Amino acid sequence: MPREFAGTFAGRLEVGGLDVARSARGDVAARVGLVFQDPESQLVMDRVDDDVAFGLENRGWPVASMVPAVSTALTEVRLAGLEQRRPNTLSGGEQQRLALAGVLTADPGLLVLDEPTANLDPAGAAALFARLSAIRGARAATMVIVEHRVDLAWPLADRLLVLGRDGRPIDEGPRDEVVARSGPRLIEAGVWLPAEVEAGIRAANGLAGPHVPAPRRGVAAAARDLSCAAAVSFEWERGRRAVDGVDLAVGAGERVALLGRNGSGKSTLGRLLVGLLRPTAGSVTLAGHDPSRVPPADLARLAGYAFQDPEHQFLRARVRDEVELGLRPDERARVPELMDRLGLPLEGFAARSPYTLSGGEQRRLSLATILVRAPRLLVLDEPTFGQDRANHEALVAILRDRVDAGAALVAATHDLGFAAALLDRSVVLSDGCVVADEPTEGLVRVPERLAAYGLGPLS
C-alpha cells in the first residue's frame, strides 16, 4: 500500500499480476491479507465474531455464507468458543490469532505478517506459529513473514530475503542456498540466525564462536538491600490482583530477570519497585525510602524505568531534547558517548523526531534517557525488543558496565538468550506470584520447567 505512507516510492510492485501502486485499494485488499505487529490497533469490532466478519462485510458477502466462513476461520486459529468475547479481553497471543482469522476468511493469495510475535510471550508466539504452520500445509497461500528473531519462522521458510541496515538486500534465494552462499556476511551484518544454523556457518567457514564474557559471581543474600518489596500486592481493580504478595530483595550490582507470561504481573511489579505505582498492600523501599514518596527530581537519579512501549515515554519532539530532558550539565556531557554506543549518534539523530525512528531505535533512545542519569536501580521492561544482533550485543555490554559500576538491574523479558547472557538471577512470576527465584543458568537448561512457566525454549 505505497500510497498510504508519506515518502517516495519507486520501482514496480505486483501482486498476482496486479500493479499495486496503480490499482484500486479494494482490488489489492482482496488479494493480500495483512497482520500487523500491534494486536490492539488492528481489531476493529467490539466482539470476536464481528471482528472476523468485518472483512467479509466490507466485500458485501451475504450473511448465509459469512456465518460458516467466520466459524471455520475461528476453528482454524483455535479460537472457537470465544465468539462472544470482547477482543480487548483476550491475551496478546489470542488477539494475533484473531487478526489472522480476520484475514483468512477472505482466502487471500498472499499473507503478509509484519513481526506478528513482537508483542507476544514465547508461549503465545509458539501458538501463533503452530497455526501458521498448519495453514501453510492446508492452504495454497503465499506467506511473507517479517521477523527479527527467526527461530520460529525458520522451519516455515522456503526462501529468505535478508535486508541490511541500509535497507538494501544482502541476499535473496532459497533458504539453505542463502545460508551456504552468504552465511558469513549474514553473521557479519548482525542478522539473527537460529543457533544451530549459526554454529554450522561458523564451523564451515572456520569462524570463531561469538565472544561471551564469563558470568560474574552473584550478590550474597545479605547484601540484597537496595530495593526491597515485602508482601507487596497491587490491584488495578478491586479483587483483581496483578501482583499478589511478592517478596523480592535486590542488591547493588545484581542482575535480575523477571520472567513469566504476558499478564503475569512483571510490568506492574517493575513499576512498584521504582515507585510509579503505590502498592495496595505491603511495602516497597528503595535505598531505605518509599520510592512513591520521593520527589521526582531525586527519584530520577535513584531509579530508572523503561516502559515496554517506548513511544509511551517520549516527552519531547526531537531526539536531542528527549535525551537531555532534565539533565544536569555533568550528565549532559555523557550524552554523545552514550548515544554513539547505542547506535544513535547525535550527528545523524539529534534533530529527528522520536516518533519517526524504527521500533528498535525507539527502544534504544528510551533506554538512553534512563541510562544517561546512571541511576542506582535500573528497571527495564523488554529492553532488547526489536534489536538486531549487533545492537543487542552493544546493549548487553552497556548494561554489564553499569552493573559492574554498582547499579542493580531488573529486566522484565521474554528474551531468554538475553537473560542467559547477562542476568544471573531469574525471578519467575505467574498470576502475580513469585513461583521461582534461582540462578538463571539452572532454569534455562530444563525445557520442561520453561514450558511449565510459559517460557518457550532457549534459542
Add this chain to the structure above:
Amino acid sequence: MIAARRLAASEITSPLGRTSPLIKLAVAIAWLVGLAFVVDPRPPLVLAGVVVAAGLTLGRVAPRRLLAALAPLWLAAAGIAVFGAVFGAANADPSAAVAVHLGPVRITDPALAGALALGARVIAIGAIGAVFGLTTDPTHLVDSLVQQGRLPERFAYGALAAYGAIPRFAADLLTLRQARRIRGLRGGWHPRLLVGLLVLAIRHADRMALAMDARGFGIGPRSRFRVVRWGWIDAAVAVGAAVVLIAALATAR
C-alpha cells in the same frame, strides 16, 4: 488494565436489551423534550420512577449495579436542589412568600419550587441515561444506528472503534504521567500530557485506519453480519413510553 463497563448476559437478552437502541434513544429524547414544558417536579419524578422500575424488571439490571450508576447523579441532583434553594435569585425578592427561615438564610417559595424542579429533572435525566447505558450493548447501538437510523458507516464504526480504545487512552495517560515522574518532572496535571495523549491517539488511529483499509473497509456497499430487524417489542416500548409520558405530564399542577 482498566476495563470498560460490560453488560451482563441477562441485561443483553432482557426485553429492554433486545429493544432497538434507536427506539430507546428516541424515547429518551421525547421524554426530555416533554419535561422541558413543565416546571412542576412531579412529572420528572414519575418518569424517573417508571424508568428505574422498567430497568429492574424489563431490563433485568441488578439493583446494586443500577444503584452504583445512579448514586453519583442523584447526589449531584440533591446538591443542585439545595444550592438552588439557598442561593436562588427569588430569595432576594422582599415580596416573595417565605417558606423557611434557616438562621439568617431566608428561603422563599419561588426559589424552593425552582430548585425542586431542577433537582427532579436531573434525577430523571440521570435515571434515563443509566438505564439506557445498562441495557444497551455498544455493538447493538451502532448496528441499530447504521441499519435503522441510516447513520453513515464510516462515522458509526469509527465511533465504535474509538469507544473500544477508551481503556487504552486511560492506560496511555497513566503511562505518560509516570514517564514524566521517572524523568524528574513534576507530577500532577501538565498541559503537555494532553499533547502526548493526542500524539498517541493519532498514531493509534492511523494504525487502526490502515488495518481497516487493509481489510477492504469502504471499497463498496457493505453487507451485514449482524442484521437488526424491527420487532413487536420495539412497537410495545414506543407505545408504552408515549402513554407513560402523557400520564406523567398529567400529574403536573
